[in-house]
Amino acid sequence: MRQFLVFVQKEFYHIFRDRWTTLILLVLPIVMIILFGFGITTEIRNTKFAVYDPSRDIATQGIVNKLETSEYFSLDRYVTSPNEIEPLFRDGEIGFVVVLGENFYENLLHTGNAKIQLIADGTDPNTASTLTSYATILLSSYQQELTGTAGGTIPYQIKTEVRLLYNPSLKSAYNIVPGIMGMILMLICALMTSVSIAREKELGTMELLLVSPMKPILIILSKLVPYFTISIINYITILLLSVFVLKVPIAGSLVLLSALSLLFIFVSLSIGILISSLVEKQIVALLISGMILMMPAVFLSGLMFPIESMPVVLQWISHILPVKWFIIAVRNVMIKGLGFSSIIREVLILTGMAAVIITLSLKKFKYRLE
Amino acid sequence: MKTALWNSPTDRYMNVITVENLTKKFGSFTAVDNISFEVGKGEIFGFLGANGAGKTTAMRMLCGLLKPTSGKGIVAGYDIRSESENVKASIGYMSQKFALYEDLKVWENIRLYAGIYGVPEKDIAPKTDELLKELGFEGEKETLVKSLPLGWRQKLAFSVSIFHEPKVVFLDEPTGGVDPVTRRQFWEMIYKASDKGITVFVTTHYMDEAEYCNRVSIMVDGRIDALDSPANLKKEFNATSMDEVFRKLARKSKNNEL
Numbered sequence: 001m002r003q004f005l006v007f008v009q010k011e012f013y014h015i016f017r018d019r020w021t022t023l024i025l026l027v028l029p030i031v032m033i034i035l036f037g038f039g040i041t042t043e044i045r046n047t048k049f050a051v052y053d054p055s056r057d058i059a060t061q062g063i064v065n066k067l068e069t070s071e072y073f074s075l076d077r078y079v080t081s082p083n084e085i086e087p088l089f090r091d092g093e094i095g096f097v098v099v100l101g102e103n104f105y106e107n108l109l110h111t112g113n114a115k116i117q118l119i120a121d122g123t124d125p126n127t128a129s130t131l132t133s134y135a136t137i138l139l140s141s142y143q144q145e146l147t148g149t150a151g152g153t154i155p156y157q158i159k160t161e162v163r164l165l166y167n168p169s170l171k172s173a174y175n176i177v178p179g180i181m182g183m184i185l186m187l188i189c190a191l192m193t194s195v196s197i198a199r200e201k202e203l204g205t206m207e208l209l210l211v212s213p214m215k216p217i218l219i220i221l222s223k224l225v226p227y228f229t230i231s232i233i234n235y236i237t238i239l240l241l242s243v244f245v246l247k248v249p250i251a252g253s254l255v256l257l258s259a260l261s262l263l264f265i266f267v268s269l270s271i272g273i274l275i276s277s278l279v280e281k282q283i284v285a286l287l288i289s290g291m292i293l294m295m296p297a298v299f300l301s302g303l304m305f306p307i308e309s310m311p312v313v314l315q316w317i318s319h320i321l322p323v324k325w326f327i328i329a330v331r332n333v334m335i336k337g338l339g340f341s342s343i344i345r346e347v348l349i350l351t352g353m354a355a356v357i358i359t360l361s362l363k364k365f366k367y368r369l370e
Numbered sequence: 371m372k373t374a375l376w377n378s379p380t381d382r383y384m385n386v387i388t389v390e391n392l393t394k395k396f397g398s399f400t401a402v403d404n405i406s407f408e409v410g411k412g413e414i415f416g417f418l419g420a421n422g423a424g425k426t427t428a429m430r431m432l433c434g435l436l437k438p439t440s441g442k443g444i445v446a447g448y449d450i451r452s453e454s455e456n457v458k459a460s461i462g463y464m465s466q467k468f469a470l471y472e473d474l475k476v477w478e479n480i481r482l483y484a485g486i487y488g489v490p491e492k493d494i495a496p497k498t499d500e501l502l503k504e505l506g507f508e509g510e511k512e513t514l515v516k517s518l519p520l521g522w523r524q525k526l527a528f529s530v531s532i533f534h535e536p537k538v539v540f541l542d543e544p545t546g547g548v549d550p551v552t553r554r555q556f557w558e559m560i561y562k563a564s565d566k567g568i569t570v571f572v573t574t575h576y577m578d579e580a581e582y583c584n585r586v587s588i589m590v591d592g593r594i595d596a597l598d599s600p601a602n603l604k605k606e607f608n609a610t611s612m613d614e615v616f617r618k619l620a621r622k623s624k625n626n627e628l
Contacts, residue, residue: 002488003485006482010482013473013474013478018473203467204465204467207467208463209486211434211435212483213455213459213487213488
């Protein structure tokens with residue numbers, strides 16, 4: 001036991017003597033959650049738009065009004081010719097441009113075939129599609145109003161109401177928090193653990209430890225303790241920041257959420273051990289953790305892009321990422337406030353992954369000693 | 371330099387290492403081929419051989435890191451096959467590659483290894499001070515190892531490896547990259563350890579160091595081709611130095627690297 005404690009103490013020295021390691025472990029999570037939570041948002045607010053309106057009649061005025069009075073958009077300017085549209089996008093000031101057809105109102109009344117075109121900057125497809133879908137919703141609601149007042153023949157006015165569940169104010173922080181949580185826990189547990197074990201191998205100290213009477217399993221366990229502790233601290237920090245700074249409430253059970261996170265920490269730690277049992281060099285451990293774990297975690301876990309819109313092959317790959325299941329489960333518990341029954345599948349998958357990875361890495365580690 | 375303890379008649383029969391027909395195969399390749407030898411208490415035993423001759427594999431088996439394919443080995447009274455945990459607790463180990471944890475202070479390194487090897491808590495602090503005094507490192511107790519010169523680190527690493535007073539200490543090319551003056555001091559430390567009754571099992575590339583050993587074994591292609599005191603070996607091979615002995619033997623190797 002004393003062996004173990006002495007060894008754990010040594011690991012903490014390693015961490016706190018290295019300024020960068022300390023920074024990564026304790027400051028990076030805070031920076032990440034603040035950055036993603038405030039800076040990099042996918043939400044739409046006061047996006048500027050321009051209008052090309054050759055008709056200038058009651059209907060087009062109504063449309064522009066409708067858009068402008070929403071909290072999402074604000075009218076920047078009218079352009080007088082279609083040629084002016086492209087330079088606007090190049091300057092990057094404008095989110096989208098509304099192009100209305102000629103004789104809009106008359107066409108609308110008589111042929112029922114008035115044309116509106118929405119032009120958005122496709123270089124950022126996510127933002128573009130969000131912008132246009134918001135605008136489309138507003139346009140169609142205006143159309144409903146118009147049929148109601150001008151036509152007068154339809155006794156019952158049908159009003160489409162769009163209500164967004166779970167995230168009524170469309171705050172992207174709701175989406176970001178579970179993702180960041182998954183990424184940070186993965187980063188600290190898998191990446192830092194694998195690098196720290198690989199370091200002992202690279203420096204040759206692992207050999208010395210293996211020659212010592214300390215049991216290999218104890219060596220590994222004592223490597224895990226500091227990162228486990230720090231993960232818990234980070235988990236608490238992230239939760240506090242989300243609730244009090246980003247104003248993302250914990251809708252579900254805190255106990256369930258914590259248990260879920262512990263399970264995920266366990267999975268990540270075992271991945272860290274597995275990686276370190278496969279490699280001899282720190283840089284390889286870093287690359288494997290970075291390229292095979294973090295990158296797909298960012299892109300394939302549904303944190304940034306919806307999984308449903310990915311090619312089938314990528315969707316399959318996303319299934320083997322533990323972080324994907326963790327994010328789904330955290331969304332269910334933390335954001336939607338659902339209970340345990342809603343995350344049984346995710347918990348089973350994560351538990352299964354942990355079992356497989358632990359078995360593999362123990363086998364691998366034993367083999368190395370023979 | 372001086373006569374080691376193992377020369378006294380009583381200690382001669384107290385073998386700390388006994389190896390009989392030890393063999394290690396990796397697939398069809400025989401790394402260590404049926405070697406047998408004995409090392410007495412307090413003896414300084416030089417273990418020589420070209421790269422790939424099987425030195426490291428043999429040493430790893432003796433340290434309990436590798437299981438032998440066949441044959442027997444007793445280290446510090448324990449069977450290397452069935453009692454490797456006991457073997458580990460009774461030996462010390464130091465290699466060229468290992469030079470302590472650089473981001474730990476001098477005393478923290480000592481504390482760590484003392485803890486791992488189960489030195490009683492109350493003994494650690496006084497022994498640490500004693501050791502640092504002996505090395506002339508009193509002022510460096512709080513220094514991070516990374517700011518010590520290489521020679522100092524090697525000396526400190528050796529002291530750490532025998533801090534728990536093991537029966538045998540295995541030194542794997544301990545003086546690699548160290549200047550001649552420090553190497554000399556290092557060997558004085560080895561002699562001191564041997565005087566205390568610690569058996570020293572050392573591999574080296576420096577043939578002048580082989581002369582310092584009580585007995586030397588030379589491995590060629592997994593076998594021990596020569597084993598005797600440096601003086602006798604020189605006589606037997608009609609050579610003036612250990613370097614010459616080594617060259618004459620290594621020439622016989624199938625996979626000659628020299």
